[in-house]
Amino acid sequence: MDFAHLPHPAPVPGETRAEAIADPGFGSVFTDHMVVIDFHADRGWHDARVTPREALTLDPACAVLHYAQEIFEGLKAYRHPDGSLALFRPLVNAARLNRSADRLAMPNLPEDLFVEACRQLVIKDRDWFPTVEGGSLYLRPFMFASEAFLGVRPAREYKFLVIASPVGNYFKSGVPAVSIWVSQDYVRAAPGGTGAAKTGGNYAASLVPQAEAISKGHDQVVFLDAVERRWIEELGGMNLFFVFADGSVITPPLGGTILPGVTRDSLIQLLRDEGLTIREERYAIDQWRSDAESGRLIETMACGTAAVVTPVGKVASPDFEFSIGSGGPGQLTQRLRERLVGIQRGTVPDPHGWVMPL
Numbered sequence: 454m455d456f457a458h459l460p461h462p463a464p465v466p467g468e469t470r471a472e473a474i475a476d477p478g479f480g481s482v483f484t485d486h487m488v489v490i491d492f493h494a495d496r497g498w499h500d501a502r503v504t505p506r507e508a509l510t511l512d513p514a515c516a517v518l519h520y521a522q523e524i525f526e527g528l529k530a531y532r533h534p535d536g537s538l539a540l541f542r543p544l545v546n547a548a549r550l551n552r553s554a555d556r557l558a559m560p561n562l563p564e565d566l567f568v569e570a571c572r573q574l575v576i577k578d579r580d581w582f583p584t585v586e587g588g589s590l591y592l593r594p595f596m597f598a599s600e601a602f603l604g605v606r607p608a609r610e611y612k613f614l615v616i617a618s619p620v621g622n623y624f625k626s627g628v629p630a631v632s633i634w635v636s637q638d639y640v641r642a643a644p645g646g647t648g649a650a651k652t653g654g655n656y657a658a659s660l661v662p663q664a665e666a667i668s669k670g671h672d673q674v675v676f677l678d679a680v681e682r683r684w685i686e687e688l689g690g691m692n693l694f695f696v697f698a699d700g701s702v703i704t705p706p707l708g709g710t711i712l713p714g715v716t717r718d719s720l721i722q723l724l725r726d727e728g729l730t731i732r733e734e735r736y737a738i739d740q741w742r743s744d745a746e747s748g749r750l751i752e753t754m755a756c757g758t759a760a761v762v763t764p765v766g767k768v769a770s771p772d773f774e775f776s777i778g779s780g781g782p783g784q785l786t787q788r789l790r791e792r793l794v795g796i797q798r799g800t801v802p803d804p805h806g807w808v809m810p811l
């Protein structure tokens with residue numbers, strides 16, 4: 454499909470942009486353009502365009518506003534040392550978007566169209582890469598039901614968009630390791646629900662427990678399983694890995710309640726590359742505590758596209774509190790982070806062909 458390029462009457466002036474990309478933080482600075490593609494049940498996907506980034510006009514009966522038929526992705530574009538631009542594993546995001554679409558009764562988007570949409574936007578807004586150390590261009594592809602209709606059934610009209618945001622660190626810099634609050638009253642996802650789909654509702658449901666974590670002085674909430682309230686699932690928007698003194702690693706298995714993270718999948722491969730034993734296995738909260746206290750568990754890392762690889766230093770609930778290792782970043786966490794970031798940034802070899810040059 455060809456993309457139309459609409460003229461931009463008033464892009465952000467260069468000086469304002471330079472200021473914005475010097476220290477963008479996470480998620481509050483946006484580039485000049487966006488991609489929009491429309492879907493109609495009778496026409497399929499059509500009218501792909503790169504347009505000025507602007508407000509959307511929605512009918513108040515628009516289905517997404519009522520029944521939350523919405524899915525999204527998150528991936529990053531990087532500027533390599535030679536000045537070239539690259540995406541990291543965009544086809545994995547494209548495939549996950551379609552699995553989310555299946556769960557939310559939405560149409561699939563051809564994977565090559567997903568990648569082309571990202572590519573067009575990154576090239577168009579290539580002047581928006583952050584200048585801050587460790588910065589990247591965070592892409593947020595998303596799809597929502599745009600039909601004006603109040604009956605509860607899958608909509609017949611959708612929009613797919615990609616917006617871009619220059620980003621630095623997800624967590625405020627200077628934090629050596631994050632502190633985690635174990636939610637007692639809330640769960641993220643139940644078997645048979647939408648936990649494996651990247652849909653806004655999962656994140657909406659995490660806001661109250663996340664606010665509770667913050668109010669107790671912690672950075673992130675961790676959710677336990679909905680059935681036994683015992684097995685560790687994931688954070689509000691990140692997967693977890695547990696590292697043991699014997700060199701083995703556990704990450705909770707994908708069973709429909711956990712988001713299949715691209716960073717999660719990449720770390721599993723990097724651990725295998727190192728010859729380490731990585732088990733996708735359930736791990737209980739009481740075990741986490743006793744293993745940390747006995748020294749059997751030496752590191753825990755949280756990972757996601759936004760957060761990259763972040764060490765967990767402390768875990769707390771109303772009943773207990775414990776530290777992990779020295780409470781700071783562990784060796785494996787740091788090594789994996791450097792390796793992953795090096796591949797993404799084109800400074801270390803990419804043996805799995807994860808980097809897609811643009």
Ligand code: COI
Binds near residue numbers: 656690757758
């Ligand atoms: C990501 O890591 O890309 C996420 O989607 C997590 C969060 C920012 C929603």
